[in-house]
Amino acid sequence: MSRRIIGPFNRVEGDLEVQLDIEDGKVNDAWVVSPMYRGFEQMLQGKNPMDAMSYVPRICGICSVAQSVAAAYAIADAQGVQMPKNGELATNLILANENMADHLTHFYMFFMPDFTREVYQLESWYDKVKTRFTAVKGTAAKDMLPARAQFMHMMGILAGKWPHTLSIQPGGTSRAITAVEKVRLLATLHQFRVFLEQTMFGDDLENILSLSSATQLESWLDNDKHSQSDFGLFLQIAISLDLENMGRASDRFMSFGVYPIENKPVFASGVWEHGEAYPLQEKSIKEDLSNSWMLNALEPKHPREGVTIPDPDMQDGYTWCKAPRLSGEVVEVGALARQVVAGHPLINDLVNQSGGNVQNRIVGRLLELAIVILEMESWIKDVRPAEPFYHLTSMPDEAEGVGLMEAARGSLGHWLNIKKGRILNYQIIAPTTWNFSPRDSHGKRGALEQALLGAPIREGEDTPVSVQHIVRSFDPCMVCTVH
């Protein structure tokens, strides 16, 4: 048995280390290390609650809006204010703009370049993938970057700039959209849709989201136009490398629900296990610190009572990441989890057949792109420029608030406690905190640690390519993980 330390792990957001025990050409055990601590929860203590709106987006440059939205919901909950419908729509649009740009960046820049590695040079798809996805020099990045930048012109209208906007507020948005800006947003969105249809899918978005089973997806690939698209190319790779049987974790999925319209989320909240969806019990969330570099309480605590005191000398610690658990269990979050909980038939069929794995995580993400772009069209059309975007409310001196939402990478929660008009405690659980958590006091491995077990190691590999596919299939955000 040999222990191997892999890092720095790039094309993830932030710094990451993975430690492996390797035996008989396979990963025998794994430890996931989040190597950086900054301490946003500590910084926020004692501040005016509204200052969270300036601080929290800066936790993360890739999920910046998601952090703003979670904070806005938590403060709104404490204030008892409800955004007007226009505020909800504009917030959803800003969030969806970020989330969909993130899905795109992940696929084109973070995930696909690994298939250009020399270990694959004998594969039938290799030359095409190398031309298209070689890091820095491939044709795909140069197609995708301008499409992404133009898509994000929606931010220029709705949010001033990205990342790190202050237009998202507990009571709505600070940027009322005019009638003519509605048509500008629609045109910008349409331009992005054309990119997706021509380049990513080789098909209409409506056809993509109407795929309802694994069999249908398979026959969709039979068409030349489809198979030559970037999504088609990925599916061919997935079949030839059997990505469906790589990187399976707990197969227990969670979503906090997202994109509320009049308080009802477009993608429902819930937990999915053994083929069925259940309601989410927020009270059952607890963070276990027994393997974190954190001074730990005797038992795991709900984030409302959570404490963050870093200590790099904790004896059993091996990461700055805490270990959140739902009713003591490990859950996986992300686009796949969100769509399985929301009940999309294709994703449910895929997960029923092969669970959470490298292939299904990518399909979940790209399918969501198709769904959300169409939703965004309807949200823009629903905006009523003559009606308000923002409701003003005062800040209570003492209150608690919870903000639960879905970032691109999965469930994000902010728990806020206000005393004497100041932040007494602020706790955050980010999506990758769930996925990349360490072991808990019962020795239960986090989702990625489970997913890595059994990963094949090729002869002579120092940084196993299978491990890279598995890690990146989660689209980790390390700067959110330990904030």
Place this chain on the structure above:
Amino acid sequence: MPAKWNLLWLQSGGCGGCTLSMLNAESPDVLTSFEASGIHVLWHPSLSLETGQAVVDILRDIMEDKIRLDILCLEGSVIRGPNNTGKFHKLAGTDDPMMDWVEKLSAKAAYVVAVGTCAAYGGITSGGGNPSDACGLQYDGEKEGGLLGKSFQAKSGLRVVNIAGCPTHPGWVTETLAQIALGDFNEQSMDKLGRPKSYADQLVHHGCSRNEFYEFKASAEKPGDLGCMMENMGCVGTQAHADCNIRPWNGEGSCIRGGYACINCTAPKFEEPGHTFTQTPKIGGIPVGLPTDMPKAWFVALASLSKAATPERLKKNAVAEHVQVAPTIHLKGKS
């Protein structure tokens, strides 16, 4: 001057937002921009293929002078805590604090560039009680020093270039790097705080889309209002050094166009303004803080005069989400 400029990009105590912002570069995109400037990316956390051992090998080769390092970019602050051990960020795959890697690599680089306010001065990561003891490459807040010390010069003889901003505008980064690669960037190109003058010699106030409201002190009172945000909403655009309203963000945006205050994110210590970010501090009802280079008595006199003369149109529009009263139409007369 080298034909190709080897660039190494590292990230530490930050959010990665300056890189993500840089991916928004347009006409051309960031990769084409590097290509045009002759910049060869040795390694970048988001762009490069190499991971794990292959990265550590690149870093070692630079240290052993096997690879020439022309430009070292650091994004994110230098993390010194706890107790100056740097253990709050050890570079993954190594047992060494990132601050040690950065210090050693800086000694090898012809140019050292701090990308973003964190790398320049400490930034948001040094907010609150600064739990990770974060600082900048050559500054600790407003104080010179930081990780590399006041007298540090990269091999080119230049101090650290501070492309401050939270985040940085894509153009600030790609154009500064292009100027360096052209051999056109020198001491005269930087202001007192090491920021490129190309954008830091402007004020956010320049080109502000709310200028008429500012002229007449017609002020916004809550988020979404169209009026000037200086009096109530915490906006310090008249004091902040940047060209945000001359050169738009994400096509046509800026903080002010997005309906919220400029919080002076290109300045050291912006993270602790001493008041709630989005509320203007006042003494006896009078806002504290003057527009840059404006004599106080003159400003007070002008403000009270212009307040007295505020047209009805601006008074009404300043506190509304959309234009309530349109400008009067003047015709030249009957034809």
